[in-house]
Amino acid sequence: MGIDRSEYRQRRERFMEKIGSGTAIFRSAPTAVMHNDVEYIYRQDSDFFYLTGFNEPDAVAVIAPHHPEHRFILFVQPKDPALETWTGYRYGIEGAKAIFGADEAYSIAELDEKLPQYLEKADRIYYHLGRDRAFNEKILSHWQRLIATYPKRGMGPVAIEDTNLILHPMRQIKSPAELEMLRKATAISAAAHNRAREFAKIGHYEYQIQAEIEHTFRLEGGIGPAYPSIVASGANACILHYIENNRQLQDNDLLLIDAGCSYGYYNGDITRTFPVNGKFTSEQRTLYEIVLEAQLKAIEAVQPGKPYNDFHDTAVRVLVEGLMDLGLLVGDVEEIIKEEKYKPFYMHRTGHWLGLDVHDVGLYKCGEETWQILQPGHVLTVEPGLYIAPDIKPAEGQPEVPEKWRGIGIRIEDDVLVTADGREVLTAAVPKAIDEIEK
Template sequence: MQQEYAQRREQLMARIGKGTAVFRSAPMAVMHNDVEYNFRQDSDFFYLTGFNEPQAVVVLAPHHEEHKFVLFVQPKDPERETWTGYRVGVEAAKERFGADEVYPIAELDEKLPQYLEKADRIYYQLGRDRPFNDTILKHWQRLMRSYPKRGTGPTAIEDPAPTLHSLRQIKSPAELELMRTAAAISVDAHNRAREFTQPGRYEYEVQAEMEHTFRLRGGMGPAYPSIVASGANACVLHYTENERQMQDGELLLIDAGCAYDYYNADITRTFPVGGKFTPEQKTLYEIVLKAQLEAIAQVHPGNPYGQIHDTAVRVIVEGLMELGLLQGDIEEIIKEEKYKPFYMHRTGHWLGLDVHDVGVYQHGETPHNLEPGQVLTVEPGIYIAPDIKPVEGQPEVDPRWRGIGIRIEDDVLVTSAGHEVLTAGVPKAIEEIER
């Protein structure tokens, strides 16, 4: 993979020209008191280096004569490593990660200026790490004060995200291999969950079965908090309590995916706890499945990203109108978003190193057209909460529909010929999931 990381750095440096890019590692997050969460590296930092330790900085200076790729890392410290784990250290980092130079992180203030002083701008994302923001601003302001005497130095700070994230959006063969593995593990976990589910079991038991599969198969664990939502809980989009006992006659909505070597899968399936849909559940499920299949059919190079959502919305609105849950002119319903009490989210998102991965969805008023190598989710749904309140002018919802929530989600790769559903191994046709 080191060749892959080097190629990514070269691509970014070619785009920033005479600038210098600076990236800070993710901070350690505290769970409670002095107990920390497992460390998860910042995705941009990891994408460029593969380096998986905190307290680190990467500098890319394509204009520098000797050091174009520089790392600042924690030095070896046997006493601290006894408590918090092994560190790569300064000497080994240079060899293992291919840096032109590696310094202890304590030397950042001293060494950083030499990589900034001849840059025309600093590429840095001012954001979450306020102390490090202050460090960058301090060095920039110091160089700006001496600019009149030298005539060189960074005259601006520019966010590298638009440049870097356009690279991250197109997945390489190596990235796709990791995403296929994450998808395959997640497929197995979902299939196990469906087999395991039965009335009387608890949502957390299903969650445990899935997350056991994630780790057993070599995954890092859940890509995001697993959603295991039975009955009316399925109408809560990000329900994560997973505490309820499942009952016969209900649906179970599972939204869960595995993280594998930092790359993620994201799958949702909805199926009957007792094995058979009720007539109302089956009718709504058929609408959502049709919306998803027709939306997936829109995934091919050159198609506007927004067409996926527009297609799903139209199918859902048509289906709800046939059932009398919406009424009026279909174009008006769509334009004024009168369907939102039933379907309140978009139909998907980019997927990769982040579950909601980086990349634009449109350029101002200009749509973003799909390109080969992009991976996205397609996830329409219908949610009829027990206390649903339709918009003004729409009918009241008959009680027989209330408390039903359905979502179906797959991970889809844009290919040169069209698309590939990476998570097709989890059944979703009614005849395949009923028992």
């Protein structure tokens, strides 16, 4: 869906250049049980998918650039017509080679027998020790056997290195094909948000809004939600990851919707906050204007060559100054920021990487003090907010929050591509200016 097989091959070639005489091993994601013997819809491990495009469980990919014949090997479930009647078609061993470009393929049952031939002449093993402890032990066991015979053979893997350190910087820079996938995911996400704003009205329940959003995701060809949809009315908007979505919308409520579509495993991530009855109250408008200004200025700070943290710092300063103007924070701006006395109102970062994972992979900092430098092809979210919970407890030395502000939660989030000369807001199709969202 959108990514040509040749691109997967190119990704593997680039990865092979980086591991030299090593051998890399990738494990597919496990199937997850929803309850008893009912499984969730399968979702492949993102690293595995990025290099192979293969979307079946119980598989292992081996990349061995030093091998004279087999540089890309897949271990997969073989064809089994009886089982496929129940669980769906498999590509099998021949499909792994003919469709996915494996130089060789085997049944997953042959892994222990066949894997050593791809490890014994490697100078190191590249493998990420993940959540699958049994498979971790399998790889460590193979390595220990090879280390034990190293003195006699004078060759073999002398270390295990984490694949993340090599692969994740590759994943951070999105290719043109990946950007098209992200544009599709964000376009569907935008359509769902616009539908939700049209549908929402007093008396509806949050879950009804959620249903309209997720109906749009599937109707437009998406896999479904990229993450559990947040549809938070009233004070629920002060809970960052609220997913119960069971409250009835009331007059004078704000409705915060944080929802994104997954399309071909690439993800949108949008948040909008708007008044259910079509008009902001005075307090809601005042806080919304602060968050919107913070978001717009933060987006302006997203530029190639600038440190990742700049747009967060920009947003924090606007939020702090806005809260000080309202008397909700007092003191020196620099001291408030340094001591994070704004945290009761704004407790999260202003964004994250976006791609195959919603919170996509890649470094944010290079060492203790140096932030990652933004580059063309980076995609990230920009999502400042203000959350004044009914029971908010101000930081030490800060004033109590008057009742009129309590119970208001606002977040505005867009997905932004870093370009050669600035940025492109991929989610601009969802209105956020007050005169656009007031009915």
